[in-house]
Amino acid sequence: MSVKSDEATDDEIKAYEKGIKADEMTRCYILASMANVLQHQHQSMTTAYDMFKSLKEILGEQNRPVKHTVMKARLTIKMVKETLVREHVFKMMSLLNELKILNAVIDMESKVEMVLQTLPDSFQQFCLNNNMNNMDLSLAKLLNEEQTAKSIIKQQDPPAALMVEKPSASTFKLKGEKKKKAS
Known part of the structure; x- marks a missing residue:
């Protein structure tokens, strides 16, 4: 033709x-x-x-259920204590890439925030520092910062904020037990 x-x-x-x-x-x-x-x-x-x-x-139209499944996985994921930070962030990056392929539009700041929300409580100070200092991180920079934070957290044995003195049994009065007078 x-x-x-x-x-x-x-x-x-x-x-x-x-x-x-x-x-x-x-x-x-x-x-x-x-x-x-x-x-x-x-x-x-x-x-x-x-x-x-x-x-x-x-x-x-098949994108919609797939996007829903990926978003649900993203929202329910939480880093397990024994997991390596690198593995966890790579998993999060993979989920975010799947959403991008499915035409979900998520800005970088929101992506970083999504990853921060999945971290365990031991990263609470790290997340607070990120938010307070308005750190402008890419996911790659966040990965490096989290690995540094993880090594610092590991060095604290146990972390100072978590040290609690265990009370002795004699400190508590059992129900129905009367106080004994010292002779």
């Missing part, structure tokens, strides 16, 4: 024919990668763009 016109130059005609050939190749690749049912439905379409629009209509 070529278009020749008195107004078109030889270069324009060649570019047009090259575009037609590229579109035909693209249609072949699309058809070859489809299931038989979809092939039959799309083989009469004249352009790859028409195929793409049709596939988007057919498959486009």
Whole structure:
């Protein structure tokens, strides 16, 4: 299928024919990668763009349940105490990338906040410092900062904020027991 016109130059005609050939190749690749049912439905379409629009209509709505599942996983995840910070942040980055692929728009500040919310209580000071200092972190910088914080947290054995003296049994009076007078 070529278009020749008195107004078109030889270069324009060649570019047009090259575009037609590229579109035909693209249609072949699309058809070859489809299931038989979809092939039959799309083989009469004249352009790859028409195929793409049709596939988007057919498959486009499948993003919604997938996006919901990924978002639910993101909202319910919490870093387990024994997990390495690096593994946890990579897992969070993976979930956030899946959401991006599904066309969810999340700015960097919100992504960092989402990761901070999944950290255990031992990172409370780290999160507070991040919020108080309005640190402008990317996920990669956050990963490095969290690993540094984790090594500091590990060095505190046990953390000072968590040290509580265990009361002795004689400090408490059992119900129904009378106070004994010292003789």
